[in-house]
Amino acid sequence: MKVFKNGNLMVVTDDRGIIDCESEKAAGLYLEDTRFISRMILKSSLTLRRLHTDFSWDGIETHYLGRSKPGILHYDIAVSESLRAEGNTLHAELTVRSYSLEEVRISFEYDINCVFEDIFSVRGENDSYNELESSRILSSSSRSFQYESDLERDTVENSLSARSLEIRPGEGASVSGKLRLGKYVKKDVVFKKMLSERPVKDIVPVKKTSLLDERELGDLKMLMIPTIYGDFPGAGLPWYATVFGRDSLIFGLQTVDLLPEITKNILKVHTYLQSKEEDSQTEGQPGKIVHETRLNELSLTGKLPFERYYGSIDATLLFIMLSHRYYSQTNDWDFIRSIENSIMEAAEWIDTYADLDNDGYIEFAPSGSGLSIQSWKDSADSVSFSDGRLAEPPLALVEVQGYLYDTFKCLEKLMALFEDGERATLYALKAAALKENFNRDFWLESENYFATALDKNKNPVDSITSNPGHCLMTGIVDEERAGALVNRLFSEELYTGWGIRTLSSKMRRYNPFSYHNGSVWPHDNSLIMLGLIKYGFYEKARQLARDLLKAKDKHHDNRLPELFSGLSVSETSGKLIEYPTSCSPQLWSIGTVLVISKALDA
Structure with missing residues (x-):
């Protein structure tokens, strides 16, 4: 699969550059979570031999050869097909060069199939998605095509009508047209x-780094969503080309020192989308930062809650953390002052809603309308005991408490900036109490490691996971326990030679091909790397950075993907086993490349 994008229109092809859902x-x-067209294939009056396709972040160029007459000795017609995305429009240009000894007449048209399918229907994750209508045909001679429901009107404006060219010997000609996609809600x-x-x-x-080359910049531009607040980074292609709270905010933490303008855009958009009211369907609560936004039909009709969904336990914490890091990096007081109300509302959410039983820890108990697990490992089976039993909510995740500690420390400093000394002192006291309690309640003496979570009965969930590694980044781990934590992260049960697994190979639910129970996620490793640097484990940070770069080199398209298999280097004789539906390019993984650069320089 290949993807190109420059704006909100996204084009997905097969590995040869062909746009056809049969291959x-x-x-x-795609536009705004809807597949408008499932096939767009060039047809010609001559038989053309497809040579190769050149891919770039915003388009493709395919080269063909043909014979002006059947049976002649040599190919004598060269055709180049250029497809470029720009905003909501796909531009197509055909350039023909004739080497025939006679005048040649060539006709072209596009075979286009217009379907207007919900992106969740394309993924086929739920039987209910089959209720959506599909198979709407757009012929190559149509000027436009439209699908209309009670909630939306989707249109395709087509100027790719059939064309004929007459070309004299040794000369060339070109034709062009475009498809403009539109969604009116x-x-x-x-x-x-x-x-x-x-x-x-x-x-x-703002500064150069050798690992942020044209490839990574092109991938990042592909992910960008143009908004009135500036360009905002979508989470991953093709399935997550939209706003995700956790994903964008973690990317900001990874890159604020290099890309502060993108961080500013991220904060602007989340301020705009911040919840203002309680809503059990969307899990919205005043001050909460959005988890995900969608414009697909299932979300617009309410069959899925994702039109604007808030089922994330950590996004609001990450928003406060990133706000302070942005100020520390830029000293942009005017901007921080402009989002002061949003910061205060996010802080109020923590005090009012986040601690369900007033024990000092943040927990989540899903409403049933959306995600059952609301941390970054959001698979339904991702929080389990070592013997495989699933932990029952409300759940207090270990890394979330680390984020909470970091948030309190950030609020302490932000309140001082806002000249509220009383609240600054309050948050300093909250941070100190949380750190003391955390290192007592989450520490597993028998394992010399931190528990993954506390379950509904406050029992430590004793599975050995990568999650506690995030706590190093936040500073919540007592110095005397940091060494034991790091040693376990780099032990054979967690370390593959490519990176740190999400779940220890000794756990009952370990599966190197699962989404969150034994796979390796580059962004997970990047946050651990930031923590290793913070606590002075520089050589470990460099080791992890070098091994992730080896994984990048082994990946089929030389990218760090969303995730890959947790099989170790020794188990695969040095081959990287990929995860079949991993997003690539993926936002967190691009951010990981920049963290790797920091680790190598640490």
């Missing part, structure tokens, strides 16, 4: 109102 299930033209949708129909802007890091 690649996900192939097509008939109800008031906050996310839709902030989108902008334009290509993305250039990305200019």
Whole structure:
């Protein structure tokens, strides 16, 4: 699968650059969580031999050869097909060069299939997705095509009509056209109102790093969503080309020192989408930061809660953490002052809603309408005891308490900036108490390691996972326990030679091909790397950085993917076993490359 994108239009092809869902299930033209077109294939009056396709972040160029007459000795017609995304529009240009001894007449047209499918239907994750209508046909001679429901009107404006060219010997000619996609939503949708129909802007890091090359910058531009608040990084292609709270905020933590302008855009958008009311369907609560926003039909109709969904236990904490890091990096007081109310509302959410039983820890108990696990490992089976039993909510996740500690420390400093000394002192006291209690309640003496969580009965969930590694980044781990934590992270049960597994190979639920129970996630490792640097484990940070780069080199498209198999280097004789549906490019993984650069320089 290949993807290109420059704006909100996304084009998915197979590995040869062909847009046809018969050769690649996900192939097509997408806009705002809807597949508008599932096939777009060039047809010609001559038989053309496809040579190769050149891929770039915003388009592809495919080269063909043909014979002007059947049976002649040599190919004498060269055709180049260029497809470029720009905003909501796909531009197509055909360039023909004739080496025939006679005048040649060639005709072209596109075979286009227009389907207007919900992106969740394309993924096929639930039987209910089959209720959506599909198989709407757009012929190559149509000027436009439209699908309309009670909630939306989707349109394709088509200027790719059939064309004929007459070319004299030794000369060339070209034709061009475009498809413009549009989605009009008939109800008031906050996310839709902030989108902008334009290509993305250039990305200019404030300082150079050797690992942020044209490939990574192109991948990042592909992920960008143009908004009225600036370009915002989507989570991953093709399935997560939208706003995700946790993903974007963690990317900000990874890159604020190199890409502060993107961090600023992230904070602006989350301020705009911040919840203002309680809503059990979307799990919204005043001050809470959004988990995910969608414009697909299932979300607009309410069959899925993702039009604006808030089922994330950590996004609000990460928002406060990133706000303070942005100020520390830029001294942009005017901007921080402009989002002061949002910071205060996020802090109020912590005090009012996040601690369900007033024990000092943040827990989640899902409402049943959305995600059952609301931390970054959001698979339903990702929080289990060592013997495989699933932990019952409310759950207090270990890394979330680390984020909470970091948040309290950030609020202490932010309140001082806002000239509220009383609250600054309050948050300093909260941070100190949390650190003391955390190192007592989450520590497993028998394992010399931290528990993954506390379950509904406050029992430590004793599985050995990567989660406690995030706590190093936040500073909540007592110095005398940091060494034991690091040694376990780099032990054979967790360390594969490519990176740190999500779950120890000694645990009952370990599966190196699972999503969260034994796989390796580069972003997970990047946050651990930041913690290793913070606590002075520089050589371990460099080791992890070098091994992740080896994994990048072994990946089929030389990218760090969303995740890969947890099989060790020794188990695979040095081959990286990939995860079949991993997003690539993926936002966190691009951020990981920049953290690797920091680790190598530490």
